[in-house]
Amino acid sequence: MKLKGRVAIVTGAGRGIGRAIAITLAREGANIVVNDIDLQAAEETVKIIKAMGYEALAIKADVSNKNEVDSMIKKTLEAFGRIDILVNNAGIFSSTLIENITEQQWNRIMDVNLKGVLLCSQAVIKTMKNQRFGKIVNITSLAGKVGGIFSGADYAASKAGVICLTKSLAKQLAPYGINVNAIAPGVIETDMTKYWPKEVKESFLKQIPLGRFGKPEEVAEVVLFLVSDASNYITGEIIDVNGGYLMD
Ligand SMILES: NC(=O)c1ccc[n+]([C@@H]2O[C@H](COP(=O)([O-])OP(=O)(O)OC[C@H]3O[C@@H](n4cnc5c(N)ncnc54)[C@H](O)[C@@H]3O)[C@@H](O)[C@H]2O)c1
Numbered sequence: 001m002k003l004k005g006r007v008a009i010v011t012g013a014g015r016g017i018g019r020a021i022a023i024t025l026a027r028e029g030a031n032i033v034v035n036d037i038d039l040q041a042a043e044e045t046v047k048i049i050k051a052m053g054y055e056a057l058a059i060k061a062d063v064s065n066k067n068e069v070d071s072m073i074k075k076t077l078e079a080f081g082r083i084d085i086l087v088n089n090a091g092i093f094s095s096t097l098i099e100n101i102t103e104q105q106w107n108r109i110m111d112v113n114l115k116g117v118l119l120c121s122q123a124v125i126k127t128m129k130n131q132r133f134g135k136i137v138n139i140t141s142l143a144g145k146v147g148g149i150f151s152g153a154d155y156a157a158s159k160a161g162v163i164c165l166t167k168s169l170a171k172q173l174a175p176y177g178i179n180v181n182a183i184a185p186g187v188i189e190t191d192m193t194k195y196w197p198k199e200v201k202e203s204f205l206k207q208i209p210l211g212r213f214g215k216p217e218e219v220a221e222v223v224l225f226l227v228s229d230a231s232n233y234i235t236g237e238i239i240d241v242n243g244g245y246l247m248d
Pocket of ligand 1: 062190
């Protein structure tokens with residue numbers, strides 16, 4: 001087991017990529033805090049992990065709300081006594097045309113996708129600094145590197161922000177033994193992409209050398225690498241998981 005005794009918080013882990021990450025880290029021995037804005041979904045993930053014989057706790061919090069995030073960290077410390085791993089996965093999608101993006105929608109996307117990463121990271125820094133150990137992984141997106149293709153400019157800009165935030169956190173936290181990296185998935189088969197129009201999916205498929213979309217577990221395995229000791233000398237890196245769509 002690669003993560004025995006470690007404590008991990010995975011945001012947005014009620015379904016999709018976050019659920020796969022929570023299950024994968026649990027399988028390697030980490031105690032998992034399953035965060036989601038949807039408590040029922042988080043509890044469902046906890047049930048799956050417990051059925052596998054591992055420890056997990058569901059905590060409802062909106063990652064864009066500082067009070068709720070701080071309370072989640074407090075509850076995590078009360079339950080498990082330390083925080084070794086934070087995976088900032090929670091996110092919301094938009095495919096709105098640029099001229100139709102309202103100010104309200106822009107703010108919500110930025111609040112959840114970008115400010116949420118800042119708030120959750122800020123909330124664990126003190127604990128990780130005291131431990132002189134921590135691993136933070138942020139889930140950005142291919143859209144954050146190449147601009148919105150089908151996704152909206154608001155979504156793409158928020159994810160580009162996550163890339164820069166990752167590098168800034170990596171530089172500032174490195175002296176304290178805290179590694180900060182990100183993963184930029186391409187198209188992954190989850191509820192987020194399920195309802196994309198057929199022609200959009202077909203057009204993407206033509207540009208993916210591996211000829212298929214990714215699975216949540218294929219993102220989760222890269223998270224596992226980034227939170228395990230195998231990646232101790234990697235920080236500030238953005239790893240593509242996109243079937244070869246973008247090779248940079
Ligand atoms: N699916 C893809 O193709 C893809 C590609 C690139 C990046 N991503 C990113 O991966 C992450 C996970 O995506 P997914 O496909 O699993 O999405 P999803 O919509 O299936 O799951 C997202 C989860 O986050 C939760 N969530 C939403 N807002 C929240 C908030 N404010 N606080 C806490 N939880 C919240 C949702 O309830 C849901 O359970 C997102 O950040 C997404 O932008 C996904």
